[in-house]
Amino acid sequence: MNFEHRPVLLKEAVNSLLKKGQKTHLFSSGDHELTNGIFIDGTFGRGGHSKKLLSFLDHSSKIFVFDKDPEAIDFARKMSEKDNRIKVIHSSFSNIKDELLRRNIFCVDGVLLDLGVSSPQLDDGNRGFSFLKNGPLDMRMDPTKGISVAEWLSIASVDEIREVILNYGEERFAFKIAKAIVARREKKAFTTTLDLAECISCVIPKKKNGKHPATRSFQALRIYINNELFDLSKGITSAIEMLKPGGILVTISFHSLEDRIVKNIITFDESKKSIYAGLPLLQKDLPSPKIRQILKILPDESEISKNPRARSAVLRVAQKSFN
Ligand SMILES: C[S@@+](CC[C@H](N)C(=O)[O-])C[C@H]1O[C@@H](n2cnc3c(N)ncnc32)[C@H](O)[C@@H]1O
Numbered sequence: 001m002n003f004e005h006r007p008v009l010l011k012e013a014v015n016s017l018l019k020k021g022q023k024t025h026l027f028s029s030g031d032h033e034l035t036n037g038i039f040i041d042g043t044f045g046r047g048g049h050s051k052k053l054l055s056f057l058d059h060s061s062k063i064f065v066f067d068k069d070p071e072a073i074d075f076a077r078k079m080s081e082k083d084n085r086i087k088v089i090h091s092s093f094s095n096i097k098d099e100l101l102r103r104n105i106f107c108v109d110g111v112l113l114d115l116g117v118s119s120p121q122l123d124d125g126n127r128g129f130s131f132l133k134n135g136p137l138d139m140r141m142d143p144t145k146g147i148s149v150a151e152w153l154s155i156a157s158v159d160e161i162r163e164v165i166l167n168y169g170e171e172r173f174a175f176k177i178a179k180a181i182v183a184r185r186e187k188k189a190f191t192t193t194l195d196l197a198e199c200i201s202c203v204i205p206k207k208k209n210g211k212h213p214a215t216r217s218f219q220a221l222r223i224y225i226n227n228e229l230f231d232l233s234k235g236i237t238s239a240i241e242m243l244k245p246g247g248i249l250v251t252i253s254f255h256s257l258e259d260r261i262v263k264n265i266i267t268f269d270e271s272k273k274s275i276y277a278g279l280p281l282l283q284k285d286l287p288s289p290k291i292r293q294i295l296k297i298l299p300d301e302s303e304i305s306k307n308p309r310a311r312s313a314v315l316r317v318a319q320k321s322f323n
Pocket of ligand 1: 005006007008042043044045046047048049050066067068069072091092093094114115116117118119141231232
């Protein structure tokens with residue numbers, strides 16, 4: 001089946017990468033001037049952002065596109081057969097630096113990270129991401145690596161499950177859910193998404209905001225099984241290293257845990273430097289003085305009404321310093 005992805009904050013992300021400002025006419029003009037540059041799309045998905053960016057780039061430009069998901073990579077390879085400016089890399093964006101250096105690319109003009117899952121991943125029940133569609137309980141972006149959620153839930157302790165659901169789902173019933181999962185697996189192992197969603201629904205009260213009771217737990221398990229927060233902080237750090245002076249980093253995050261990591265790294269405030277002095281923190285945990293946030297954009301009502309997935313999106317634009 002052909003599942004589609006509608007890119008979120010498309011105009012804003014592409015205009016920012018091209019340093020065009022946010023004026024709509026710059027984006028929609030048909031006969032715009034072409035720019036030259038090397039860009040990274042760290043989260044290709046179905047290539048919505050890459051495709052738009054390419055329409056502004058000249059023939060000698062390049063976009064290196066990354067994705068963990070083999071289906072997204074197949075899609076990217078098909079696109080690259082028609083457009084040799086696209087270079088496809090099946091890897092996590094946390095490896096941006098190594099992958100680029102290996103290809104003799106030493107700096108880039110812009111990096112885009114449109115985080116989380118794509119609509120095709122959620123809409124295809126067989127990927128095991130959705131609590132609304134039945135399918136194998138997998139949730140790996142790259143099903144050829146690591147272990148599935150079903151495998152992990154068959155071996156994890158109550159404490160480990162509680163910690164993941166609490167830390168990555170901010171779910172206050174995490175302990176109750178973890179106990180129920182372990183009690184249930186002792187009778188019968190979890191194999192499907194609906195199986196797990198029903199087990200969670202049975203032990204916690206219905207959410208007042210109409211959200212499915214398994215929403216937070218599924219988010220947590222997905223983040224954990226894909227190592228998403230580690231990838232994000234390593235990915236941003238290595239993207240910053242690869243940016244040229246004045247280069248642009250654009251991130252689109254969909255929940256507060258992601259956004260907090262991005263914000264902490266890119267909103268370094270020289271005047272607050274002293275508050276970190278003496279704390280037992282490693283350099284990597286501190287905001288980077290090499291980059292500054294220059295813009296934060298939220299989707300408007302019109303975008304949210306056309307694409308409800310955009311509801312929780314936060315786009316941040318940061319620029320690498322010139323010195
Ligand atoms: C929100 S979608 C991107 C959609 C894309 N911008 C578009 O317009 O089609 C996120 C994509 O990033 C991929 N992804 C998530 N984490 C990743 C990581 N650490 N490295 C590489 N790809 C990742 C997912 O597999 C998914 O395809």
